[in-house]
Amino acid sequence: MSKEIRNPSRRRFLRNTGALVVTFSLAGLVPSLAEAAPDTLAQGAPPPPIPIDLNGWVKIQADGNVKVFTGRVELGQGNQTALSQIVADELDVPFDKIDMVMGDTAITPDQGPTWGSTTIRDAGSQLRQAAAEARMALVNMAAKQWNVSADSLSVANGVVSSGANSISYSDLIGNNNFKVQMQGIMTPFGLASLTGTAKPKDPSQYRIVGTSVPRVDIPLKMTGQFTFMQDVKVPGMLHGRVVRPAGIHSNLLGLNGFDPPVPGARVVQSGDFVGVVAENEWDAIQAAQNLQAVWSDWEGLPDMNEMQSFMRGTKSLDHPGDHKGDAAGAIAAAPISLQATYFTPFEMHASIGPSCAIADVQGDRATIWTPFQGPHLIKDHLANLLMIPADNIHVINVEGSGCYGGNGHPLVTADAAVMSQLVGKPVRVQWMRADEHGWESKGPAMIQDLSGGVDPSGNLLGYSHTIWTPPHYAFYYPAGELMGRWVGIPIPGAFNLPVIPYTMDNLSVFQYDQSFFAEAIRTSWLRAPAQFQHVFALESFMDELASASGQDPVQFRLKYMTDPRLIEALNTAVTAAGWETRPSPGPDATSGATMASGRGVAITNRDGTLVAEVAEVTVNRSTGDIHVDRFTVAHDCGLIINPKAVQAQVESNIIQATSRTLKEQVAFDNSNVTSLDWRSYPILTFPEVPQVNTVLINRPDQPATGAGEGATCPVAAAISNAVFDATGVRLRSLPFRPDAVRSAFAAATA
Amino acid sequence: MASPSASHLVAQGSGVTIQVNGKPLDVQSTPDTPLLYVLRNELGLHGPRFGCGLGQCGACTVHMGDQAVRSCRIPVGTVAGPITTLEGLSSGGQLHPMQQAFINEQAAQCGYCTNGMIMQSIVLVAQTPSPTEDQIRQGLANNLCRCGSHLAVIRAVQSVSA
16 A cells, blocks of 8 residues: 555645644734635734743852853854853853853743744844843842942942942842843744843943854863763663654554564554664664564655656645736846746755654653754644643753754654653664655755846846745654654745845746645755755856846846945955956856866845855866865854854855755655765765855944854855856756766757 | 563673773673774763764764774774774873864864864874875865864864974
8 A cells, every 4th residue: 555645735734633733823923924824824913022031031140150041052053152142241241150051941931943043133132131131130239229320330240339339240139039021022933022121232332242252062072071962861761763664655564573683672663653662772773773664665756857847737835926017028028038947956954963862751741852953842743742731841952963954853852752652761762874864854856947138238127036846944743644643834835935135127036835745755944945045046047147148247236236235245255256357157168178267156135144155166077076166255144243153154054055056966766765875965075175265244233143044045156157157057956966067068068 | 572681681791891091891782782882872982973873974983093993883892902082082181182173273063073073183193294285185085074164174183283
């Protein structure tokens, strides 16, 4: 028997859940989603403000240390350090007095998941407000004690002073609590805003913010003393491993024991969910390998070599985006009109450490240790999976291997929870490499049809951008499906339509959602979700239009850019890169030499972070090898909290996105993923890593935006444009593997 | 469903003895168990990490004698030489210069691969005391990092070998 997953509508997805699904409202957050799915997403105004107690955020300890509580978590970007800098500055205490407690649902506020490069922007501003409230309350206590005006007091190193009087924060508050209420807007994805009566400092007063404080987590990570999720041990815990179906949606037909036997292990099963547990980890690993499970054939995937025609035939929702003038008419009437299709494949998050979690489910209560970026978010999911009250679930985040989005972290957490509930003991589940590659949620493939019109003077007359995509902001749990309980985030994909950073008279943006792959393959968000792909198409096509009208790619862009910060970023990047003003392709394209060099530019606005990049590449026309020699990046994320950490994020974005551009594509047969290790899903290695020249633009007068994703977005376009500049050949499908590059060269000369 | 059998329980030891960070260890796990699990679960050494179990990524790297080896692929019964892990690098309360260099350069994002980077780089510099950048890149070609901390790692190794 086989389970058909053919053209399911999202409605079916919801009806089949049985156990819950959408327990939240997106109204007020994402209006276009509410319009798109009125059947599931409650309508109405944003929720009213609720009181937020300061004691849940800041606690002055008797020893002078300050406990700070945040629902955001450390994923390796330096959040803990940067958030501590913000609080220490606002509270006027030394940096090393801050003790940051992160991602524990019992004691930290729900500030939403650590996603979308929003932690500094959103959680940072909330913590700044809380710290300002605490400082004001403490100063007022001292003023009352000395019967002086609060304005006359100063604070340094956690000590309030007035003339000869001085008193420490800890002496002021003793063992008492603050009596301060703030106001917050709580949404299904955490606290959207936090307001109070204290006025945070002027940025000119910052002493710790803006400096490269060394990351607090680094020394322990260099000595083996750091506790990753994979290192946590709970008394009495068993080691668990999953045994996944042969095909993505195969059914279990039978279990025929371990061959060869593994005496220390036993099977855990519920419906089609199968795992093994053992006291000894190696026993569990062998047991998972040796278990003779019989699965139905499931061959429900289309021919993935014909994915594009399949995706075009299976749209499920339409989302109009920006619209201005008459793009189709203007393009049709233009002296020069171009059409091109860009394709980006399914991708993996591909963490180096396979996902791991521990669950201890006892009756209707559960304690969960998870590396997932949304400890509060996952409570509802687990409640519906385990059929126990969400309020009885205590989730503790422990840092895992880098996740880069909705990877295996939540999924393995569900696996551990199900196994623990079935065996009645704590269970630690770590996926094996093939589990991670095969069963993590995948970044969606996308098709983008672009058309545009220019005249020979380089005037952009019309631009049209149509997208076909499975959802980026969805995911659901294999454990849930296997048990017959569809649990997850079934959100349609139009969370972010393309951001077009150009002002023009005739513009059309349109998106078709494609829900089939969300269920059939399981898609989710992957670093700079959709925007990495959007900018690849948009910024490559801008290059096509510039070339078609004989314009320098930078000058062509500048003509239609209006954001002064983005303009400055672009000018900064091209100056730093030594950009030569001329049209593409460049001289190497006609030289006939085997090795050809070129440069390409691309820009983006990622939620207020402005990035411009210049890529320089060397292409081997014979082998098809592309080597990215250097990236020059100008990066403006407003106020910089920690310059060295931002530089690290820029390099991280460039290197990972270069890997995605040159190498990455998930392979499938009709039944399942076939990229199951690092040979079949190669990523960039040391010899292939480009040099990165980073220019940080600091704007202390502007809000801090994110640095975790912006620099990812322009990478593929900058490389594609540089390859065109070097060779005159346009690459429009990721990845740019040598065989595909050779094919493109052959097609161009045919 | 299988049940535990007394003959498999590991309390009697496997008869295998290895040297780890200068101390002898009577191994309790079966001889076929990869060294990685013995280090992590018998000794609680969390420097070496499980990444792939295939010898492809390098997260589990330890030193066997003066070689960098993948502990996920070495059955503990076949260990031939003293084992040093990340935890065994420091001496007299001093971090190994390579560890200190990685701290100075902040050469990690999540840090999951870092063990392998440090262990491999130490052998790299021991074998090639003043490596060029290209030699560093080639020497680390089989150590994977997903976060993109490569350039900081290269800077750290250069600072030690300069």
